[in-house]
Amino acid sequence: MNTIADLSARGLSEPAPRSIADRVRDDRVHGSVYTDPAIFELEMKCIFERTWVFMAHESQIASPGDFVASRIGRIPVLVTRGADGAVHVLYNRCTHRGAIVSRETEGNAAKFVCPYHGWVFRTDGALAGVPYSAAYPEGFLAANDLSLARAPRVASYRGFVFASAAADGPSLLETIGPLKDGLDNLLDRSPTGRVVVAAGVHQYAFRGNWKMQMENGLDEYHPPFSHASTVRPGGQQLQRAYGAKTSWKVFGELEPTHPDAQSHYDHGEVHGARYGQAYLTIPDASRRSELELPEYRQLLVERHGEARAQQIVAASTMSNAVFYPSVIMRVTGNMHIRVVRPVAVDRTEVLVWPLQVEGVPEAINQGIVRYSNVHVSVSSFVQTDDLEVFERVQEGLQASQPEWVVLARGLGKEWDGPYPDERIGLATWETGMRAQFRYWKQMMAGEDA
Amino acid sequence: MSAAAAEAPVRMPPIARLAPAEVQQFLLHEADLLDRRELDAWLALYTPDCTYWVPAEPGDPDPTRRVSLFFDDRSILVDRIWRLGHPRMYSQSPPARQVRVLSQAVLAPEDDAPARVRTRTKFILFEHRLREQRTFGGTYEHELVPHEGAWRIARKVVRLAQCDTVLWNLGIPL
Numbered sequence: 001m002n003t004i005a006d007l008s009a010r011g012l013s014e015p016a017p018r019s020i021a022d023r024v025r026d027d028r029v030h031g032s033v034y035t036d037p038a039i040f041e042l043e044m045k046c047i048f049e050r051t052w053v054f055m056a057h058e059s060q061i062a063s064p065g066d067f068v069a070s071r072i073g074r075i076p077v078l079v080t081r082g083a084d085g086a087v088h089v090l091y092n093r094c095t096h097r098g099a100i101v102s103r104e105t106e107g108n109a110a111k112f113v114c115p116y117h118g119w120v121f122r123t124d125g126a127l128a129g130v131p132y133s134a135a136y137p138e139g140f141l142a143a144n145d146l147s148l149a150r151a152p153r154v155a156s157y158r159g160f161v162f163a164s165a166a167a168d169g170p171s172l173l174e175t176i177g178p179l180k181d182g183l184d185n186l187l188d189r190s191p192t193g194r195v196v197v198a199a200g201v202h203q204y205a206f207r208g209n210w211k212m213q214m215e216n217g218l219d220e221y222h223p224p225f226s227h228a229s230t231v232r233p234g235g236q237q238l239q240r241a242y243g244a245k246t247s248w249k250v251f252g253e254l255e256p257t258h259p260d261a262q263s264h265y266d267h268g269e270v271h272g273a274r275y276g277q278a279y280l281t282i283p284d285a286s287r288r289s290e291l292e293l294p295e296y297r298q299l300l301v302e303r304h305g306e307a308r309a310q311q312i313v314a315a316s317t318m319s320n321a322v323f324y325p326s327v328i329m330r331v332t333g334n335m336h337i338r339v340v341r342p343v344a345v346d347r348t349e350v351l352v353w354p355l356q357v358e359g360v361p362e363a364i365n366q367g368i369v370r371y372s373n374v375h376v377s378v379s380s381f382v383q384t385d386d387l388e389v390f391e392r393v394q395e396g397l398q399a400s401q402p403e404w405v406v407l408a409r410g411l412g413k414e415w416d417g418p419y420p421d422e423r424i425g426l427a428t429w430e431t432g433m434r435a436q437f438r439y440w441k442q443m444m445a446g447e448d449a
Numbered sequence: 450m451s452a453a454a455a456e457a458p459v460r461m462p463p464i465a466r467l468a469p470a471e472v473q474q475f476l477l478h479e480a481d482l483l484d485r486r487e488l489d490a491w492l493a494l495y496t497p498d499c500t501y502w503v504p505a506e507p508g509d510p511d512p513t514r515r516v517s518l519f520f521d522d523r524s525i526l527v528d529r530i531w532r533l534g535h536p537r538m539y540s541q542s543p544p545a546r547q548v549r550v551l552s553q554a555v556l557a558p559e560d561d562a563p564a565r566v567r568t569r570t571k572f573i574l575f576e577h578r579l580r581e582q583r584t585f586g587g588t589y590e591h592e593l594v595p596h597e598g599a600w601r602i603a604r605k606v607v608r609l610a611q612c613d614t615v616l617w618n619l620g621i622p623l
Contacts (some may be wrong), residue, residue, distance in 0.1 A: 200505055200515040205615040229535035238528045349615045354516060366513045370520065379503070379519045381532060384618040388540035 012402035040345035048073030059196035082124035191359035208390035217328035218432030220265035272435025276324030
């Protein structure tokens, strides 16, 4: 652990290095990575516009002409199902004067007509009409590609559509690494092998940096403290599933600050791998009550056979699959897709779509919807205090001392996993954030503030 | 008069016909309890099998199949209010100050179930917290029923004008 020894010489008051990549160390990151607008601009270019970003679920664009609005970083895009059935990711910017060609968040269209001068585009992005076109110089319209710009790479994994604004780079499957297993298990637990997005969307905004939400999706250290107001005397959490009167116990007998105290969350793990991909596990099946429904178990057995069904249930330990840089997907229990949209260095919007599982008893899907109301809505018992804390962090980081933020939990104690660069720790360790910042550092290398 | 009626926050005649002025007084009282953050008294206005619903989209979504900003039965409301009293509910520290302004209630024409009064009331909710002011607007829909000698709220639906956009926390029922 030479890094730690070297850093300790200068401690947490070391000023920001000029190189942005040097603002990320093994056990700490410089506060400016959350507060510097110039770094935010570079993140959009170097991270969001280089790697794979989740766009939509195919169930949202099931029929030709269906579309949903999405973003690659701050680039507004339309994810469409063309007349040919193919999925397109089109930049939502008229090629004439730049207006967005659709303001709808979702819908079905035969074509997109720009509201400014009436230029017409097909749902695959091709330019299909220019009003009064004779006024353009001879051959001008033909000589220029005036179709909507498109993401150079679009890929779907079993219904989950991703795009990359970069023409080159690792494939989607290489990029998501271990998170593929979470998607597979999620879909294997559907009696039809499918999930759908059809339950609406929770939406919230906070005045804080986007990375705070992405880190929080891997943070099992904070719940008993940030969410203290959801813990009854005796350490029992408030109900989250409706009618569930027995809930999660988050405190033990010892005070958390006692040297021998152990977090109850540490019976789970956090994994961090290459490309910033990371996930949490919760081995305790009591959080996945749908698995206890006999008729649901029976459906799984019918689809997969007894032995395989057992395997699938036993393997369903991944809870939050955190696809860097913009999605926290809950792949068991309260299943949802949570998209993190950076707006500015200190402004972030988050959208949460509950997932509905095809072919299961109605009660399971209703349970997912109701749980999401209690867990991630703007009135929820859980998310509200996270937002408050994110804003307090953004405000606190304005203090110039100490210069650095500490991310050292579990450093040097982790063990290796099977995926490239995969490190595994106990759930309260900062293993996931460190994996995110390793990739961040790699992508931001060569940039100066 | 029963003991329950004597303890009711606002005693209203447990009769089939409720005068519009009494309905208005009841709704203003409910809004006032929320403004004053007297949430136990507020919850006492609701029936044991009540529903408190704030849809997350306009129209008539099915709250069992579509997400809501709130879709609370009484047990959720009890937990919500317990949490609002917790000293470490950080998102309400400091607490929001709120003012609700209600329009005249419009009573639905009495149908063959006169023991259930349906009202629609427009509202503006002004909120101040920390350095920020926010305004919410919409329509309250109440269903009032006689329960243990007093009128109680069996169902409240809040049709919020800004229900389907990105919002900051809504800590307190609207």
